[in-house]
Amino acid sequence: MASNRYEVRAHREVVKLADNVxxxxxxxxxxxxxxxxxxxxxxxxxxxxxxxxxVWRVTRLTDINISECWNSNTGKVGRVYRNMAPRAIRLLADMVQQVFAVAALAVAELEFADINRTAASKAKLHDALEALV
Known part of the structure; x- marks a missing residue:
C-alpha cells in the first residue's frame, strides 16, 4: 500500500500527541x-x-520530539527539536484546524463579547460618576 511520507509523518505526530499529552x-x-x-x-x-x-506549539507539548546533544562551545548538553517538513506541518495544521477551528473561534468571540461588556459597564459607571460631580 503506497502512502505519502508527509501524511505518514503528520499521522505519527497525532499518535504521539494522543499517547503522551x-x-x-x-x-x-x-x-x-x-x-x-x-x-x-x-x-x-x-x-x-x-x-x-x-503546529509548533502543539507538538512542543511532548518531549518525544526532543533530542539532547553536547555543545562543545558552551560545555553543556543542549536540547534540540526535530522539525517536520513544511508539507507535514501543513497536513497536521489541517487536521488540528478541522477539529478545533469552529470551537476556537467561538471561544475567541465569547472573549471579545466579555471584554466589550466589561468596557461598556466601566464606561457606564464612569458616566454615572461624572454626572454626580
Missing part, C-alpha cells in the same frame, strides 16, 4: 492560540505563519 492541554493550547490570533492579528504575518505556530 493530556487532551485538555492540547485543547487549551489550541484555544489560546486562536484567541491570541483574534486579539493580536499582527502577531502572525499570515495564515500560514499562524498554522506553523499552531
Amino acid at each position: 493530556n487532551t485538555a492541554d492540547i485543547i487549551e493550547t489550541v484555544l489560546a492560540l486562536y484567541t491570541l490570533q483574534q486579539f493580536q492579528p499582527k502577531r502572525f504575518l499570515s495564515d500560514e505563519t499562524f498554522r506553523f505556530a499552531l
Whole structure:
C-alpha cells in the first residue's frame, strides 16, 4: 500500500500527541492560540505563519520530539527539536484546524463579547460618576 511520507509523518505526530499529552492541554493550547490570533492579528504575518505556530506549539507539548546533544562551545548538553517538513506541518495544521477551528473561534468571540461588556459597564459607571460631580 503506497502512502505519502508527509501524511505518514503528520499521522505519527497525532499518535504521539494522543499517547503522551493530556487532551485538555492540547485543547487549551489550541484555544489560546486562536484567541491570541483574534486579539493580536499582527502577531502572525499570515495564515500560514499562524498554522506553523499552531503546529509548533502543539507538538512542543511532548518531549518525544526532543533530542539532547553536547555543545562543545558552551560545555553543556543542549536540547534540540526535530522539525517536520513544511508539507507535514501543513497536513497536521489541517487536521488540528478541522477539529478545533469552529470551537476556537467561538471561544475567541465569547472573549471579545466579555471584554466589550466589561468596557461598556466601566464606561457606564464612569458616566454615572461624572454626572454626580
